[in-house]
Amino acid sequence: MNTLFDKIWDSHVVSKVTDGPTQLYIDRMYCHEVTSPQAFDGLRKRGLKVFRPEKITCIPDHNIPTLNQEKPIKDLVSKNQVDTLDKNAKEFGTGYFPMGHPKNGVIHVVGPENGLSLPGMTIVCGDSHTSTHGAMGAVAFGIGTSEVEMVLATQCVFQSRPKTMRINFEGNLKPNVTPKDVALYMMMKLTTGGATGYFVEYAGEVVRNMSMEGRLTLCNLSIEMGARGGMIAPDETTFNYIKGTDFAPKGEDWDRAIAYWKTLKSDDDAVFDREITFYAEDIQQMITYGTNPGMAMPINSTIPTLDDIEESGRVSFLKSLDYMGFKPGQSLVGQKIDYVFLGSCTNGRIEDFRTFANFVKGKKKADNITAWLVPGSWKVAELIKTEGLDKILNEAGFEIRQPGCSACLAMNEDKIPAGKYAVSTSNRNFEGRQGPGARTILASPLTAAYVAITGKLLIPNS
Amino acid sequence: MEKINNITSTCIPLPLENVDTDQIVPARFLKATSKEGFGDNLFRDWRFDKEGKPIESFVLNNPNYSGTVLVAGKNFGSGSSREHAAWAVAGYGFKVVISSFFADIFKNNAMNNGVLPIVVSEGFLSNLFKSIENDNKATVSVCLENQTVRNDATGETEHFDINAYKKECFLNGYDDIDYLLANKDKIEEYEKKLLTPNS
Structure with a gap:
C-alpha cells in the first residue's frame, strides 16, 4: 500500500x-x-x-x-x-x-x-x-x-518527510490546451502555497497521454504551489x-x-494524505494577471474583484494589481504586449519550439513585439536547426538566441524594461523577476506565439 | 551557528502575504560568491528606489520600527530555493521570523542560518499586527526551550512546533554537516547494499 x-x-x-x-x-x-x-x-x-x-x-x-x-x-x-x-x-x-x-x-x-x-x-x-x-x-x-x-x-x-498528495487529471484536454495551461489551472485552484508541505504525484488520463516534455513542464511548476516536488510514475x-x-x-x-523502473508506481491501495481530481473539460487556455503564479485565470475571463478576495489578502492583491497596472474585474483580452519570451526550464524544449514555429509559420512578427527565443540547451538548439525550425522562425521575423536561463530571472543581460509587459513561457511572475519593474504574464508557448504575431493578448483558437 | 534561546524584542511588521524570495533578495543581487553583505539588499526593491535612495514608506526605513523579530503575512518565503534570502534576513539582524505559514525551502534555509521561523495561528498573527500598529514598541517574547511565543502587549501565548533535533541545534549552535560527517560509516554501509540499480 x-x-x-x-x-x-x-x-x-x-x-x-x-x-x-x-x-x-x-x-x-x-x-x-x-x-x-x-x-x-x-x-x-x-x-x-x-x-x-x-x-x-x-x-x-x-x-x-x-x-x-x-x-x-x-x-x-x-x-x-x-x-x-x-x-x-x-x-x-x-x-x-x-x-x-x-x-x-x-x-x-x-x-x-x-x-x-x-x-x-x-x-x-x-x-x-x-x-x-x-x-x-x-x-x-x-x-x-x-x-x-x-x-x-x-x-x-x-x-x-513530506506529506503525500495525488492530483488526478481525468478526461481529454480540449484543442490548444497545453501542459502549461494544465499547470496554471492547477495553481489557480490551489494557490501559490496550496501544496506546501506535500510531495505531489500527478496521475490520470491526461498525464498518461502527456508527452515526456509536457510532463517535465507540469512537474517543473510543482514548486509554484509550494510543493516540495512533483512526480509521475515512469511508463x-x-x-x-x-x-x-x-x-x-x-x-x-x-x-x-527497466525491470526495476516498472515497479515504480503507487500500489492500487496506496493512501495519500490528500487527493484531488481535476477534469480536463474544465481547463482552458490560461494566463496570469498578478505577481504570483497562483494569480492565474482563463484568457477570456476577468481579474477577480475585491469581493472575491479574503480580507487578509486584499492589501497584497491590490499591491500586485497596482504593480501590473491592472484593475480588479478587468478583462485582459486585447491587452497590448511589448515582449515575448520563449524559453526556460519550464518551456524551453524542442516541443515548445515546434509549437511556436508551427503557429508563426508563414506569418510575421508584430512590430510592437520584441521576442526573445532562447533554447533550453545546445541540444535543443541543434534540433531546431535539424528540423528546419530556424528557417521558419527567421522568415517570420524571429531570431534564435543561445541557450541559458535568460529572461526567466534576468541575471544576465536579458532584462525586460520597467513598466513593459512581457508574455513569458517561464515560471514566475514575481515583482521584478524579469527585470526591475518588469510586468510578467505567464502563458503557454502557443499563447506566446499568438501574442508575438498579433501584438496583444488574444485567445489562440486557430 | 549562533545559539538562540530566549529572545524578547520589538518587531518589524510586514503584513503582506506570499512574500517571495525574489522580493526578499532580487536575483540580480545573487552574484556574490560569499555569504556576506546580503542584509544590505534585504527587500531591496521595496526598500530603495532606482537611484538607491531609501523609500520612506517602507517599514525598514521607518525609524519607529526596530528589533530582531520580523512579523510577516501568510506564506512567507515562497519561490526560489536561494539561501541568499535567509542570508539577507540573518544579515540584516533578524533572529526570528513569525508568520502563520512558511514556504518549505525557506524554512529549512532559515534554520540552517540561525534564524528561527515560528509558525503561529492566523488569529495570533492578526492580533500581533494590531498590537504593533497600536504601539510600535510592542514586544514579543520567544522561549525556545519551552517552545512558546508571547505577544507581550496582550499576554496571548502560543506553543510552536520544532523538531527536537533542530531545537538542539539552535540551543547549542551546531549544524547538520557536523552530524552527518560523524555518520560516515552509515553512508558507506548504505552504499554497499544499494537498493536501486541507478545509483
Missing part, C-alpha cells in the same frame, strides 16, 4: 534521527554557479573533498549570456560566478558541462535529455525547479546552499525518452533498469 514517493524515499533512507529529520541518500546532484560557491567554500574551510564526485554534475546556466557565448562574459560579477564554478568543478573533480559545451544548457533541460536524471533516483540541486526531474519518476527537489554543502560532503541530505513514454541518451544504462544494465 505504498505510494510511488514512499517506495523511492524509503529505499534511500540511511538513518533517521529520533524526533528529527531523515538522512536521505542522494543519487544525483546538479550544481549551478549561483547557489554553489558558498557550499564549495564551506567544504574548503572544513578541509573536505567532494565525497562522491561522480554523482555531482556542475552546469552554469543562470548568468550566461544568450548572445556571443564564445566571447568572455561582459558583466564581471557574472563572469566571476561562472569562473568560480569552473574552478570548483575542476578542483573537486565533479562532472562538468561548461558554457559553450555541447551538453550545456539549463540544468533542468540538460539532466533529463541526457539520461542523467532517471526513474527511482533521488535528485537535488540548489534550485527550486529541480522538481522538474520528478517527471522522470524520481524524487527530485530543490535545496538551499547549506544542504548543497551537506551533499558535497556526505552525498546525503537531512530532510523531514513507456519515459523509457522511450531515456533510451539511447548518453548517460542511460546500456545493454544488460538497461534490461535490469
Whole structure:
C-alpha cells in the first residue's frame, strides 16, 4: 500500500534521527554557479573533498549570456560566478558541462535529455525547479546552499518527510490546451502555497497521454504551489525518452533498469494524505494577471474583484494589481504586449519550439513585439536547426538566441524594461523577476506565439 | 551557528502575504560568491528606489520600527530555493521570523542560518499586527526551550512546533554537516547494499 514517493524515499533512507529529520541518500546532484560557491567554500574551510564526485554534475546556466557565448562574459560579477564554478568543478573533480559545451544548457533541460536524471533516483540541486526531474519518476527537489554543502560532503541530505498528495487529471484536454495551461489551472485552484508541505504525484488520463516534455513542464511548476516536488510514475513514454541518451544504462544494465523502473508506481491501495481530481473539460487556455503564479485565470475571463478576495489578502492583491497596472474585474483580452519570451526550464524544449514555429509559420512578427527565443540547451538548439525550425522562425521575423536561463530571472543581460509587459513561457511572475519593474504574464508557448504575431493578448483558437 | 534561546524584542511588521524570495533578495543581487553583505539588499526593491535612495514608506526605513523579530503575512518565503534570502534576513539582524505559514525551502534555509521561523495561528498573527500598529514598541517574547511565543502587549501565548533535533541545534549552535560527517560509516554501509540499480 505504498505510494510511488514512499517506495523511492524509503529505499534511500540511511538513518533517521529520533524526533528529527531523515538522512536521505542522494543519487544525483546538479550544481549551478549561483547557489554553489558558498557550499564549495564551506567544504574548503572544513578541509573536505567532494565525497562522491561522480554523482555531482556542475552546469552554469543562470548568468550566461544568450548572445556571443564564445566571447568572455561582459558583466564581471557574472563572469566571476561562472569562473568560480569552473574552478570548483575542476578542483573537486565533479562532472562538468561548461558554457559553450555541447551538453550545456539549463540544468533542468540538460539532466533529463541526457539520461542523467532517471526513474527511482533521488535528485537535488540548489534550485527550486529541480522538481522538474520528478517527471522522470524520481524524487527530485530543490535545496538551499547549506544542504548543497551537506551533499558535497556526505552525498546525503537531512530532510523531514513530506506529506503525500495525488492530483488526478481525468478526461481529454480540449484543442490548444497545453501542459502549461494544465499547470496554471492547477495553481489557480490551489494557490501559490496550496501544496506546501506535500510531495505531489500527478496521475490520470491526461498525464498518461502527456508527452515526456509536457510532463517535465507540469512537474517543473510543482514548486509554484509550494510543493516540495512533483512526480509521475515512469511508463513507456519515459523509457522511450531515456533510451539511447548518453548517460542511460546500456545493454544488460538497461534490461535490469527497466525491470526495476516498472515497479515504480503507487500500489492500487496506496493512501495519500490528500487527493484531488481535476477534469480536463474544465481547463482552458490560461494566463496570469498578478505577481504570483497562483494569480492565474482563463484568457477570456476577468481579474477577480475585491469581493472575491479574503480580507487578509486584499492589501497584497491590490499591491500586485497596482504593480501590473491592472484593475480588479478587468478583462485582459486585447491587452497590448511589448515582449515575448520563449524559453526556460519550464518551456524551453524542442516541443515548445515546434509549437511556436508551427503557429508563426508563414506569418510575421508584430512590430510592437520584441521576442526573445532562447533554447533550453545546445541540444535543443541543434534540433531546431535539424528540423528546419530556424528557417521558419527567421522568415517570420524571429531570431534564435543561445541557450541559458535568460529572461526567466534576468541575471544576465536579458532584462525586460520597467513598466513593459512581457508574455513569458517561464515560471514566475514575481515583482521584478524579469527585470526591475518588469510586468510578467505567464502563458503557454502557443499563447506566446499568438501574442508575438498579433501584438496583444488574444485567445489562440486557430 | 549562533545559539538562540530566549529572545524578547520589538518587531518589524510586514503584513503582506506570499512574500517571495525574489522580493526578499532580487536575483540580480545573487552574484556574490560569499555569504556576506546580503542584509544590505534585504527587500531591496521595496526598500530603495532606482537611484538607491531609501523609500520612506517602507517599514525598514521607518525609524519607529526596530528589533530582531520580523512579523510577516501568510506564506512567507515562497519561490526560489536561494539561501541568499535567509542570508539577507540573518544579515540584516533578524533572529526570528513569525508568520502563520512558511514556504518549505525557506524554512529549512532559515534554520540552517540561525534564524528561527515560528509558525503561529492566523488569529495570533492578526492580533500581533494590531498590537504593533497600536504601539510600535510592542514586544514579543520567544522561549525556545519551552517552545512558546508571547505577544507581550496582550499576554496571548502560543506553543510552536520544532523538531527536537533542530531545537538542539539552535540551543547549542551546531549544524547538520557536523552530524552527518560523524555518520560516515552509515553512508558507506548504505552504499554497499544499494537498493536501486541507478545509483
